[in-house]
Amino acid sequence: MSPDVVINCAAKTAVDACETDREGAFAVNATGVRFLVGAARSARVIHLSSDYVFDGSKTEPYLEDDPVAPLSVYGASKAAGEKELRSEVDLLVRSSWVMSASAGNIASVIRTLFARDAPLSFVIDQVGTPTLADDLASRVVALMEADASGTIHVANSGETSWWGLARRFGAALGCDPERVLAIDSTQAAGKYPAPRPRYSALGSKVLDRWGLEPLRSWEDAVEAIVSEWNQG
Numbered sequence: 001m002s003p004d005v006v007i008n009c010a011a012k013t014a015v016d017a018c019e020t021d022r023e024g025a026f027a028v029n030a031t032g033v034r035f036l037v038g039a040a041r042s043a044r045v046i047h048l049s050s051d052y053v054f055d056g057s058k059t060e061p062y063l064e065d066d067p068v069a070p071l072s073v074y075g076a077s078k079a080a081g082e083k084e085l086r087s088e089v090d091l092l093v094r095s096s097w098v099m100s101a102s103a104g105n106i107a108s109v110i111r112t113l114f115a116r117d118a119p120l121s122f123v124i125d126q127v128g129t130p131t132l133a134d135d136l137a138s139r140v141v142a143l144m145e146a147d148a149s150g151t152i153h154v155a156n157s158g159e160t161s162w163w164g165l166a167r168r169f170g171a172a173l174g175c176d177p178e179r180v181l182a183i184d185s186t187q188a189a190g191k192y193p194a195p196r197p198r199y200s201a202l203g204s205k206v207l208d209r210w211g212l213e214p215l216r217s218w219e220d221a222v223e224a225i226v227s228e229w230n231q232g
């Protein structure tokens, strides 16, 4: 087998569990990438990374050449993995807050909570860019077809907090968004021990280079998910 392109979506992604398994996080997210790049030989590697490589000190979207300064073990392991790529050949795709109509991600969690007659609490002091997995996948394919290399941020347009995202899903589901209570990160720290950036929206300054337009808004991505649910 001699592929032209290897797309690496494998990672240890349990952000909070990584805090107590630094070795495991770095083995998969950093050393694993080194092995993969070595095994890829002449194949181009397209590797997925995360907004959690940033520390959240910015107040406007992070661009591709902003310095990484991870707060968490997960973020540090992903930042270490990024360094294993061959910048002139491979493509580093950073994305954020990935969601889809499938089970097992933030969208289905919010949907389930709205379906229950219980209060919902989401943090208001972490702001980022929710991104539809389908949009991310389409863009990765477009970048592969363009033979893109270097670093690019791929996220839906705009920004919101987890609280804002939950409210938007509530409205799209025909539920009362006022049910979503705003809490801050310190109130959620017991459940989510890993430090997360207060601000990690992603922007891109290299879209033009690859002939790409910005992705649709995160609000439209929420509508797309709910529409898929409604179609059964």
Ligand SMILES: NC(=O)c1ccc[n+]([C@@H]2O[C@H](COP(=O)([O-])OP(=O)(O)OC[C@H]3O[C@@H](n4cnc5c(N)ncnc54)[C@H](OP(=O)(O)O)[C@@H]3O)[C@@H](O)[C@H]2O)c1
Pocket (backbone or CB within 6 Å): 008, 009, 010, 011, 012, 013, 014, 028, 048, 049, 050, 051, 078, 094, 095, 096, 097, 098, 099
């Ligand atoms: N989800 C997000 O919000 C988000 C945001 C930004 C970036 N990303 C990045 O996007 C990529 C995909 O994330 P995801 O959310 O799809 O993660 P995910 O649902 O946790 O999937 C990760 C995959 O990696 C596999 N994997 C883990 N350890 C492995 C190992 N040692 N060897 C081989 N495969 C292994 C897992 O296989 P098993 O299921 O068999 O364990 C799983 O299929 C990751 O690089 C992540 O850092 C995700």
